[in-house]
Amino acid sequence: MQNVILRLVDVPIARMFVLAGFIFMMIAVLGKIEGKIEPGSFGRIGAAILGAILIAIGISMQSDESRDIYAKVPQSVISAIPTRNVVAITPASTASNTESSLIKVTSATYGRNCNAKPGNATAQVAKECDGHNNCDFTIDTAALEDPAPSCSKDFAAEWKCGNGNAIYSAALTSLTGKNDKLHLNCAN
Template sequence: MQEVITRLVDVPFARMFVLAGIVFLIIAVLGKVEGKIDPGNVGRVGASVLGIVMLVIGIVMQYIEIRELGQERIAQQSRIQPQNATAAPAGGMTAKQSVAPETSSADKPAIKVVSGTYGRSCNGKAGNATQQIAKACDGKPACDYAVEPVELEEAPANCTRDFAAEWKCGSDSTVYSAILPVGAGKNEKLHLACAG
């Protein structure tokens, strides 16, 4: 019995308010429940008011919790991303590539793209953009990869996506990464470069 009570109570506080509000509204609408609970007219009005208030409080608390989780996720992504990548698109992606100014391509190792993933924040398939970014940047010492919103089949329409790339420089085994976090605008650029 204690396990059942623990499971019932072990839910977010906001959901408890919503559920309690619904219970009070049911009591207000049904009135007499199985002949055991008879709230009367004043009790029904009181249960209605209390149910609505608890429902509103629960919904507001849930909204605040979701907002805080979103802000925490963005803060975590900001800490992880390198300084040269700044933000992510809101739709799918196509590539427009512009090469960063080259000083001496013979001195710098070339980029070899390992992975490009679009929409990881929306459970996008890992490596779904590897071919596009490899086509644009492989073999170059530096590359600015512009991302444009378009629709992708695999990602939910209402989900704001991020863009991440991983690459190696020449024959070095070190894997570098850059992320455009959730919420970046159209034509934001992901900068890939190998130090020479």
């Protein structure tokens, strides 16, 4: 039973809203369900309105989540990456002045593979790395909010260099909990 409850709680909240919306829409359309739910005409109208609202909220939440680039990566691809592998994209060209080669963190997420809220660690990484050419951010899991206690989390960051439009990223697909460091770089 505990396993079933954990799986239900592990579903993204957007999907829960959509599912609840469909259940209310079923009540509105069918009316009587096995003699246990018998709404009157006012109840059916209310169920239809509530169902439509829940579906709209769920879809809008899902579209917000799908804007996160990491949400689009299939879980099988993430799990196929060897542990302790650092994926980093660094600038190819040399910056003409020092200001254009300074890090500006745009997003950092702890537990993106566990459906954590995108950007939940942005403030911590920005505080440590913004304004530097290079930065080794030490991931202190005790200082970060744990978005999913029963899930092995990854850590990812995105940043820009100076006023440029290019977005660079680095990720640790598996954390050991001891001296995990994410390298951000805007220098040669």
